[in-house]
Amino acid sequence: MAPTKYTNRTIPKISLHDFPSRIDEITTQLISAAETDGFFSLINHEISPTEIEHMFSTSASFFSLPDDIKSTVPFSHLNAGWEKNAQIRPSTGQPDRKESYQMQFGSAMSGSWLPESVLPGFKDTSLEFMRKAQSVSEKLMLCFARGLGFEDDYFVKAHDVRRPESQTVLRLLHYYAVDESVPVPEGYYRAGAHVDWDFVTLLFQRPGQSGLEICPGREASTSFALNDTWTKVEPKEGEIVCNIGDLLMSWSDDRFKSTFHRVKTPFVVGEDYFGQRYSMAFFNQPCTDAVIQGPKKKYEAVTGREFTQKAMNRNFAALKAKEALESVANGAASGAAVAIS
């Protein structure tokens, strides 16, 4: 693996305590973080460490099921369901070595929940956790709306998870343990460098299971920030790490920055974390019929469905281009897989 350059960047820590009386102060802090690094962490956000850990153990109970059960709810074109080693990142051209399961609130989940008898309580626990993550997200949406000069409820309405048009996702992630006694195989990535294509992502990490690294988008000088300077983001109990996605970048006429991030493949014995890693990413996606356009109208208006489709297609096109090059070089076609954000 090529050596990575690191620097310590301070990630702003924003407290949501007494939210109603502190909206303007929090808005100022959020806008400043969004305009610079595109990354910040939240504390005092009303999801307790116990609730987060409970969802992590619920996630572990899902991933510990046999593959032939999980494969009954496969990843669908509606961005829901289970995949294993099938998310190819354009930055690496390789599948992330992980499994993930994506859940949504509405109709996109039909056929993508396991029966109650297989995993009792799983659906209810997950939906309850998702509603809590939604409630935290709505606070951020109010502040971002105010910061951009929209009505307070403008983004909340566009991301209404009670509507069947909702596309918001909770992705449970499980990265496998890596054997530290043998060199990591070439091309093995936990999660290759990428930006998310949602509005804002809430990332839940488990203390002790490190690996997340960021490189603020505006500092990236190479296409996937591969030779740039990265910063490790250590998991801290109760903190939610947030990053701006491409959707909010576009909706703010590029004022707010979406940020490259990745999960490091461990290879430095004694320093990196080699154990299995669980994380959860709550992707705030627009309703399919939401109309997306920034206050300065820098970009043409598009619907939530168009934005999502374009983002998925872009990743897929990058993957196909890479595959075409490789198949010319190898004289053989390589296997296809789903490319998602």
Ligand SMILES: O=C(O)CCC(=O)C(=O)O
């Ligand atoms: O697992 C992590 O910490 C990051 C996951 C992530 O960035 C993603 O799934 O988009």
Ligand SMILES: [Fe+2]
């Ligand atoms: Fe991500």
